[in-house]
Amino acid sequence: MxxxxxxxxxxxxxxxxxxxxxxTLVFGEDVGKNGGVFRATNGLQTKYGKxxxxxxxxxxxxxxxxxxxxxxxxxxxVPEIQFMGFTFEAMDSIAGQMSRVRFQYNGTKNMPxxxxxxxxxxxxxxxxxxxxxxNFFVGIPGLRVVTPSSAxxxxxxxxxAIENNDPVLFLENLRLYRSVKGEVPDDKYTVPxxxxxxxxxxxxxxxxxxxxxxxxxxxxxxxxxKDNISAEVIDLRSLYPLDTDTIFESVKKxxxxxxxxxxxxxxxxxxxxxxxxxxxxxMYLDAPITRVAAPNSVYPFPMAEDVWLPRAxxxxxxxxxxxxx
Amino acid sequence: xxxxxxxxxxxxMANAVDFAKIKADEGAAYAKPVxxxxxxxxxxxxELMANFTDDQLVDLMKKMVWERALHxxxxxxxxxxRLGFYAPTWGEEASEMGTASAFKKQDFLxxxxxxxxxxxxxxxxVAQMYLWSKGHLKGNLFEARALRPxxxxxxxxxxxxxxxxxxxxxxxxxxxxxxYTGEGGSSQGDTYEGMNFAGAFQAPAVFxxxxxxxxxxxxxxxxTEAQTIAQKGVAAGIPGVQxxxxxxxxxYEVAKEAREFAAAGNxxxxxxxxxxxxxxxxxxxDDPSRYRTKEEEKPWFDKDPLIRLRKYLTKKGLWxxxxxxxxxxxxxxxxxxxxxxxxxVEPEKVSDMLKRTFEVPTPDIKEQxxxxxxxESK
Ligand SMILES: Cc1ncc(C[n+]2csc(CCOP(=O)(O)OP(=O)(O)O)c2C)c(N)n1
Ligand SMILES: [Mg+2]
Numbered sequence: 001m002x003x004x005x006x007x008x009x010x011x012x013x014x015x016x017x018x019x020x021x022x023x024t025l026v027f028g029e030d031v032g033k034n035g036g037v038f039r040a041t042n043g044l045q046t047k048y049g050k051x052x053x054x055x056x057x058x059x060x061x062x063x064x065x066x067x068x069x070x071x072x073x074x075x076x077x078v079p080e081i082q083f084m085g086f087t088f089e090a091m092d093s094i095a096g097q098m099s100r101v102r103f104q105y106n107g108t109k110n111m112p113x114x115x116x117x118x119x120x121x122x123x124x125x126x127x128x129x130x131x132x133x134x135n136f137f138v139g140i141p142g143l144r145v146v147t148p149s150s151a152x153x154x155x156x157x158x159x160x161a162i163e164n165n166d167p168v169l170f171l172e173n174l175r176l177y178r179s180v181k182g183e184v185p186d187d188k189y190t191v192p193x194x195x196x197x198x199x200x201x202x203x204x205x206x207x208x209x210x211x212x213x214x215x216x217x218x219x220x221x222x223x224x225x226k227d228n229i230s231a232e233v234i235d236l237r238s239l240y241p242l243d244t245d246t247i248f249e250s251v252k253k254x255x256x257x258x259x260x261x262x263x264x265x266x267x268x269x270x271x272x273x274x275x276x277x278x279x280x281x282x283m284y285l286d287a288p289i290t291r292v293a294a295p296n297s298v299y300p301f302p303m304a305e306d307v308w309l310p311r312a313x314x315x316x317x318x319x320x321x322x323x324x325x
Numbered sequence: 326x327x328x329x330x331x332x333x334x335x336x337x338m339a340n341a342v343d344f345a346k347i348k349a350d351e352g353a354a355y356a357k358p359v360x361x362x363x364x365x366x367x368x369x370x371x372e373l374m375a376n377f378t379d380d381q382l383v384d385l386m387k388k389m390v391w392e393r394a395l396h397x398x399x400x401x402x403x404x405x406x407r408l409g410f411y412a413p414t415w416g417e418e419a420s421e422m423g424t425a426s427a428f429k430k431q432d433f434l435x436x437x438x439x440x441x442x443x444x445x446x447x448x449x450x451v452a453q454m455y456l457w458s459k460g461h462l463k464g465n466l467f468e469a470r471a472l473r474p475x476x477x478x479x480x481x482x483x484x485x486x487x488x489x490x491x492x493x494x495x496x497x498x499x500x501x502x503x504x505y506t507g508e509g510g511s512s513q514g515d516t517y518e519g520m521n522f523a524g525a526f527q528a529p530a531v532f533x534x535x536x537x538x539x540x541x542x543x544x545x546x547x548x549t550e551a552q553t554i555a556q557k558g559v560a561a562g563i564p565g566v567q568x569x570x571x572x573x574x575x576x577y578e579v580a581k582e583a584r585e586f587a588a589a590g591n592x593x594x595x596x597x598x599x600x601x602x603x604x605x606x607x608x609x610x611d612d613p614s615r616y617r618t619k620e621e622e623k624p625w626f627d628k629d630p631l632i633r634l635r636k637y638l639t640k641k642g643l644w645x646x647x648x649x650x651x652x653x654x655x656x657x658x659x660x661x662x663x664x665x666x667x668x669x670v671e672p673e674k675v676s677d678m679l680k681r682t683f684e685v686p687t688p689d690i691k692e693q694x695x696x697x698x699x700x701e702s703k
Contacts, residue, residue: 055542057512295697297682298682301461302460304460
């Protein structure tokens with residue numbers, strides 16, 4: 001099997017969705033001829049034509065607002081928001097509109113929209129190009145939020161997201177686009193939208209994380225292994241809903257937990273994981289849950305980015321403290 | 326006219342509205358860019374030309390040479406990895422320097438990322454702009470009456486309407502607010518909201534849309550079905566005008582008149598400058614050959630804003646290639662000093678950023694400040 005990059009895997013997944021369902025539409029700023037500013041839709045306009053893969057005028061609320069109308073007329077929109085920081089521009093379409101449609105119509109109407117958007121820092125971009133904003137989205141009823149950390153998951157998850165009949169926010173980690181490569185089958189396969197993945201098994205501590213922090217957690221686990229601390233690494237993949245079964249199973253075995261996120265510590269995914277464990281598995285814990293996260297400032301300009309972002313070293317330190325509690 | 330079949334014959338039904346004609350006519354009145362000098366430096370509008378003194382002409386030439394030198398030197402720093410994000414301004418010197426020169430110190434500027442040269446003309450230093458590009462917050466601490474360069478396309482347009490209203494409420498007599506965006510930015514809701522609000526409040530606002538042909542890979546002709554962007558003021562009830570954005574004199578003249586109109590209490594104005602982005606979208610890996618051809622670029626290079634004024638001034642004995650080269654070199658020396666100055670500023674720390682998140686740090690942030698100070702002192 002060929003090794004492919006994370007971004008190539010996403011392109012292949014979208015390609016399959018376009019091939020399988022003639023109602024699938026792919027659009028956004030620079031998505032057509034240019035193949036997106038990161039080339040995630042590279043070659044798709046040539047293959048499927050301008051009617052199905054196209055660039056739009058510059059307006060995020062236009063892109064996502066229009067997605068709702070397209071879905072209402074039978075299409076399956078896969079809009080791209082060029083950087084996650086620009087989703088603020090379209091917040092009403094996401095939180096005030098598309099995620100409520102099923103509820104508004106008594107469960108009878110689908111909103112099969114997959115919003116793809118790159119996120120995550122460390123690439124020294126301009127302001128609002130590196131922000132990791134999933135914390136804002138996991139609290140929106142009616143919206144699924146997923147993010148892959150491997151090339152294999154990227155392809156299978158994007159296909160599942162597009163096939164799903166509810167709105168899905170599909171988050172693509174910018175740092176992983178070309179730094180992560182893996183075995184990716186050429187044919188169609190899916191990865192479930194609400195199932196966490198045990199990336200690495202272990203017995204002494206569970207590291208729960210997702211997206212760009214998964215490779216950091218794996219690095220930390222390698223260091224810990226040298227001191228005979230066996231860490232289990234769980235990649236959530238789905239940030240809403242949470243796969244608590246997989247998390248609890250692991251906690252029952254390891255009795256120690258570190259939760260890691262790239263975004264600011266306040267509220268959000270890590271807090272949700274920690275509270276789910278305290279509600280459902282606290283009796284299995286031998287030590288308090290520790291969170292490793294970015295501090296509660298605005299995402300920094302490039303100069304301080306590398307210190308601001310959590311890294312393997314901090315995960316490793318936190319894990320040692322929890323194990324030795 | 327509509328032909329309706331009816332039994333054996335057919336008859337013609339009258340229409341109340343000729344939509345096709347309305348559409349074709351819409352905008353025609355706006356598609357007349359103001360021009361003073363043509364591509365070859367010939368004066369095409371003698372009356373307007375008479376408004377300029379020789380000193381002013383030389384000053385505008387020097388500003389364009391300065392902007393091109395800034396572009397070249399900054400791109401070279403950028404290639405050396407000494408800067409972060411920077412948006413090239415090559416080709417847009419007339420549009421930027423012509424309009425910017427019409428405003429005064431007391432005016433309030435709301436720039437976007439491609440308007441760094443205007444911000445410097447308004448009072449920021451080159452070193453501060455290099456700090457901004459490097460991602461240092463000290464870059465935003467300029468003296469100029471202006472907001473920080475906006476990254477979110479269109480946000481500055483509605484922020485500027487607020488600044489204009491603030492100026493009006495302050496009772497400031499000879500002051501306006503002005504903002505720049507691109508033709509891509511003209512598609513954002515914020516741009517319409519800004520024009521409509523400034524119009525509704527009759528605030529002293531000048532909206533400048535630099536139509537440089539491209540929004541990254543997306544051509545301006547697909548950005549809107551409107552014939553011009555200038556006509557977009559109509560819906561807000563504000564006057565709009567198109568100007569040859571490669572003619573620095575026309576850009577200056579139009580911006581000056583717009584400023585006077587707004588400052589006199591007549592409400593906002595919209596200006597569309599027709600210009601061209603000669604190079605890539607940004608310093609970060611955009612490749613124009615993916616989406617546009619050399620044939621498309623060629624006629625725009627013939628309109629290079631420096632060529633026409635240089636030709637005119639040289640004919641009049643007011644300027645020479647030698648003088649231009651010397652001046653550009655002087656400017657580049659200044660920029661080299663500026664980057665040294667920017668490099669000498671102590672790098673940003675996470676603890677500093679945390680301290681600046683609130684006026685008084687919240688309890689959780691206080692803890693984090695301690696945590697990061699400990700890390701940073703290692
Ligand atoms: C809200 C928002 N959406 C998208 C972007 C990404 N982006 C940066 S520049 C650009 C094109 C802007 O084109 P235009 O307004 O014509 O200005 P130009 O860059 O040509 O000066 C895009 C899409 C952004 N910075 N902000
Ligand atoms: Mg443009």
